[in-house]
Amino acid sequence: MQLNKIPATVVTGFLGSGKTSLLASILRQVTGKRIAVIVNEFGEQDIDSSLLRGCALNCEDERPVEGEDGGFYENGIYELANGCICCTVEEEFLPVMKKLVARRDDIDHILIETSGLALPKPLVQAFNWPEVRQHCTVDAIITVVDGPAVAAGRYASDVDKVEAQRRADESLDHDPSLRELLDDQLSAADLVLVSKTDLLAPADRARVEALIQARVPESVKTLFIDQSLFINQTLATDTSQLEALMGIGAASEESIDRIENHHDRHHAEGAHHDHAHDHFDSCVIRLGEVDGDALANRLQQLLKTHEIYRAKGFAAIPGKPMRRVIQAVGERLDGYFDRLWGQDEPRRTQLVIIGRGLDSEALHRALASAEIEAAA
Numbered sequence: 600m601q602l603n604k605i606p607a608t609v610v611t612g613f614l615g616s617g618k619t620s621l622l623a624s625i626l627r628q629v630t631g632k633r634i635a636v637i638v639n640e641f642g643e644q645d646i647d648s649s650l651l652r653g654c655a656l657n658c659e660d661e662r663p664v665e666g667e668d669g670g671f672y673e674n675g676i677y678e679l680a681n682g683c684i685c686c687t688v689e690e691e692f693l694p695v696m697k698k699l700v701a702r703r704d705d706i707d708h709i710l711i712e713t714s715g716l717a718l719p720k721p722l723v724q725a726f727n728w729p730e731v732r733q734h735c736t737v738d739a740i741i742t743v744v745d746g747p748a749v750a751a752g753r754y755a756s757d758v759d760k761v762e763a764q765r766r767a768d769e770s771l772d773h774d775p776s777l778r779e780l781l782d783d784q785l786s787a788a789d790l791v792l793v794s795k796t797d798l799l800a801p802a803d804r805a806r807v808e809a810l811i812q813a814r815v816p817e818s819v820k821t822l823f824i825d826q827s828l829f830i831n832q833t834l835a836t837d838t839s840q841l842e843a844l845m846g847i848g849a850a851s852e853e854s855i856d857r858i859e860n861h862h863d864r865h866h867a868e869g870a871h872h873d874h875a876h877d878h879f880d881s882c883v884i885r886l887g888e889v890d891g892d893a894l895a896n897r898l899q900q901l902l903k904t905h906e907i908y909r910a911k912g913f914a915a916i917p918g919k920p921m922r923r924v925i926q927a928v929g930e931r932l933d934g935y936f937d938r939l940w941g942q943d944e945p946r947r948t949q950l951v952i953i954g955r956g957l958d959s960e961a962l963h964r965a966l967a968s969a970e971i972e973a974a975a
């Protein structure tokens with residue numbers, strides 16, 4: 600029985616903004632992690648789940664399993680097809696979360712894709728329900744914004760489709776304007792991903808960025824992504840940084856090494872090759888034992904003052920027999936003890952930081968001030 604909570608990443612954003620493409624590109628490449636995916640879609644489309652099912656999920660259970668709730672489980676994908684997730688939290692979402700909790704030892708991470716019309720807050724509040732809170736934690740809320748649509752003042756690439764879905768969903772008991780929906784999805788975000796950057800004129804990019812920045816606190820960062828290369832599968836790329844950005848992994852030695860290797864290779868190549876995303880930068884900070892509160896304070900400060908998209912890793916706290924997982928994104932900073940330190944394992948702190956234009960020495964200096972001096 601594992602003691603640590605299952606982290607859940609909520610991906611929200613309008614219909615057609617690129618949520619499924621994002622999840623698909625991650626699932627296609629993720630290795631060694633058992634990921635349960637909850638997809639909220641209804642009406643005509645079960646396209647998303649079939650798209651995701653087509654991805655090579657690392658799940659041993661190949662058999663589809665009917666759920667009593669009408670949803671089904673196959674290759675780790677749960678489909679919530681009976682209405683907008685935020686309006687059916689209790690009837691739809693909670694039973695699926697309970698099933699996942701029961702399979703707790705088989706799951707490393709939960710990815711939740713909300714419907715394009717969902718307001719993320721009721722869903723996030725459901726993580727406070729005792730049955731869920733005890734075993735799961737929100738790792739991050741990632742809001743995907745359709746860059747060209749926002750630049751054009753339309754917010755969604757296919758407004759008619761959004762309106763048709765709105766009319767078709769009888770369970771929908773909220774009716775905000777698209778603008779309000781965008782505001783709500785942005786106000787819940789820990790990280791904003793602007794999609795379809797390949798279709799966004801450079802001059803529009805600054806406008807979209809300004810519009811988003813005006814709606815989020817300064818620690819919530821905006822990242823521009825172009826998924827067209829993934830969608831066409833012309834780019835076979837190492838997604839270790841994208842995975843870490845989504846909050847998957849990075850609290851294990853092996854994923855920290857993978858990210859570090861990616862960083863080294865990237866720099867050796869001169870970092871001038873084509874990129875599917877804004878240039879990510881990453882660094883690994885290694886420290887000895889740290890004062891947990893001081894580390895959290897420094898990290899919170901750094902999130903405000905540096906272009907850090909996410910920090911994740913673990914800390915050694917003096918006198919504590921267990922290591923503490925630390926994860927920070929936007930305004931969210933979480934920590935929990937996940938496992939005992941091994942008998943011969945060095946007690947050390949390691950954090951992966953993903954961002955842009957990172958000054959690793961400055962970050963190291965700032966975080967090292969939380970280090971506890973080793974007794975002479």
Ligand SMILES: Nc1nc2c(ncn2[C@@H]2O[C@H](COP(=O)(O)OP(=O)(O)OP(=O)(O)O)[C@@H](O)[C@H]2O)c(=O)[nH]1
Pocket residue numbers: 612613614615616617618619620621640647714715794795796797798824825826827830
């Ligand atoms: N050119 C381009 N197309 C993209 C990009 N991201 C997504 N798309 C396309 O945009 C369309 C919608 O993408 P999805 O990933 O299905 O969007 P979604 O948010 O999951 O949509 P719903 O599930 O319907 O809410 C698809 O045709 C994608 O191929 C991108 O970065 N560039």
